[in-house]
Amino acid sequence: MFTEKNLQQIKNHGLSEAKVKHQLEIFKEGIPFANVMEPASADKGIEVFSEKEQQHFATLFETEKDKLDILKFVPASGAATRMFKFLHQFLESYNPKDNIESFLQKEENRNLKIFFESIDNFAFSFLVKDKLEEKYSELENFEQGKRYFLFVQEMLEETGLNFSNTPKGLVPFHTYGENYVTAFGEQLYEAAFYAATNGVANLHFTVSEGHEKKFKKRFDEVKHLVEKKTGVRFNISYSFQKNETDTVAATPENELFLDENGDLLLRPSGHGALLENLNDVDADIIFIKNIDNVVSENYVETIAFQKKVLAGKLISLQKKIFSFIEKLHLENPSEEIIKNVAEFISVDLSIKNTPIFKEDLLKILERPIRICGVVENTGAPGGGPFLVKDKNGNLSYQIVEMSQIDTNNPQQKALVDKATHFNPVDLVCGMRNYKGEKYDLLKFSDPDAGFISHKSYQGKPIKALELPGLWNGAMANWITVFVEVPLITFNPVKTVNDLLNEVHQPK
Structure with missing residues (x-):
């Protein structure tokens, strides 16, 4: 199947012949669509907190945070090209x-x-x-x-x-007096309000390799100003999407696509590849949000409060889960403990078909945890929270991207049309187990949740393979809880004119 030149190319890319062959098989066999059973809605898969409950969770986070390792993880490799398409x-x-x-x-x-x-x-x-x-x-x-x-x-x-x-993160977004601030700068400023512990905020940006120097240069330019303004020191790290997460392109007939030099066309496999980057960092709690989802500083305290609410909910849930795990690890847990755990899984985690055996209950509880902020639909495209049935008949609430749903199927399309909320990439993640050990996140991904897209290369049609997305398929086997957050938490800059919205304009 491969020439010697192809094999060398595969090896140089950090891939294996078996892995590329497997990717080609996926093109031939196709990827099954997600089997959506119903959209999540308020109090049916999505928790809606009262003001009192929000305050409780925010206070809990404030009380606990200085005992924890906290990191803010920001995917930031995108160039600004699409932002200026009409220009x-x-x-x-x-x-x-x-x-x-x-x-x-x-x-x-x-x-x-x-x-x-x-x-x-x-x-x-x-x-x-x-x-x-x-x-x-x-x-x-x-x-x-x-x-x-x-x-x-x-x-x-x-x-x-x-x-x-220019990376989208380094385009000037806001002005204060004579200074401009980029999305990167706003991510730093915002982190000081909720992701700082003991006076230090740790942030990790995934960037394109060629852009790392630009981000470092910008940080050097604004470091003194933002540290003086917030009273917080910043510890910044960077990583690149790994070559070995790239996928091979295929022809429309599902054969290997070779370019004009006879080389394989290897392409970045979407944001799902960043699971490797996330797996390489270590913290008790990781906040995840996209680089362009920022606001001007007038609104930051409102945003920070909502982040604290989600993180407080995570801490509260972890305490319960860790307590149950410790009880289940006793030699002979009582029937009452088994019953309480099963009820907790069914009610608090919204997991259906709850098992009744200790080993099965532990399998459900001993997983990374994520609290996902979801906002009411505004007509913006994006992944939404749905109840999904997997190939083994198990039901669970998942973030599902539109590309994973067969919208040509009238029943599935009707369920999509009934969706009330979507996920704006607003995640707070618990990354360690009850012993404080780091989870290997690669074990909790669903390989069937990727998708095949149709692209072109120099005018020729190709098929491209995307890995399971970071916040949908790559986290499909995590404990997942959806919480409604206000629309003000979602302010992406998809086109340059979005910068004219009120939250991006200084008062």
């Missing part, structure tokens, strides 16, 4: 000699109109304008269309600020 299209389609007003009146250019009308409200605006004024002494005399064109060019292209090839 790239502007550079391709607009002739600076044309009338800009007429151009912006077209319905397809609505986002551009919003962008240019609000141009001074972007944190990067003054950086771009300063650069343009250095280059063009007559800038103010240019036609407005030409000025807009040069502004976008200066923003995106390599000869300017090169935002297209």
Whole structure:
């Protein structure tokens, strides 16, 4: 199947021939869709806390946190390219000699109109304008269309600020006085409010290898300012998506895809590959959130309170679980203990078909724990909480991505349409067992929860294999609890115009 050149390529990539063959088999056999039974909803798979309960959990976390190792884990490898998609299209389609007003009146250019009308409200605006004024002494005399064109060019292209090839985490998001702050900087500031113990906040960013120096440089630039502002010291670590998590591409006929040089096309396998990175870090509690889900500092205390609520719920749940595990490890636990554990699993963990034997109960309890914040649906696409039946008939609540659901099946589509909540990647994770030992997270992933996508390479159609996503399939066999959190906790920046939303604008 493989040439000597292919085999050497596989070896150099940290993969094995058997692993690549297995990936090819997955293309041929396909990946089964998730069997969704019903969407989770308030008080049916999703816990909704009263203000009093929220305060209780936040206080519990505050009381316990300085005894714990806490880490904030931030996937941050994405480039900002997609954030500026409509601006790239502007550079391709607009002739600076044309009338800009007429151009912006077209319905397809609505986002551009919003962008240019609000141009001074972007944190990067003054950086771009300063650069343009250095280059063009007559800038103010240019036609407005030409000025807009040069502004976008200066923003995106390599000869300017090169935002297209900048990590999303390093694009200026907010301004305070004369200083701009990136998403990376806001993640640091926010961490000081809930992820700091004994005056130190530990953060881990997964970045592209070529971007690590840029993140380190930015940290050096803002370290003194953010530490002075928060009174917290920051300990930052970085990792890269591992080459050995890449997957081979296939032709539409499920044969190996070879490029113009006869080489295999090996591709990053989605954020599920970051399970390896998460498994390499160690802490009692890990907060996980995406790099672009930040707010301006006016709203940080509100966000931090919700994080403390989730972490307090985790600590409360862990105490109960660890206590039950210790009792079950007694030589002959009483029938009453068995009954109490089974009831706890059924009621508190929402796990159906609860077993009645000690060994089976221990299997359920001796797993990593995650508390997942979920928000009410706003029409935004994303993974949602559903009750799922696995191939063995077991029922459990899971985060399920839309790509895992057969929406061509009318019954499954109807269940998706009834969903009330989705998961904005707002996780608090318990990573150690009752003895304080670190779990091997690779043992708790569901290999069947990946998916096959259709892409292209240099104009040729290919099939790509994505590993089980970090917060869905990669954590499918964790203890999972869903908690409703307010919509203000979800503020991703998918396009540049999202930065005009209230939570990204300084008061």
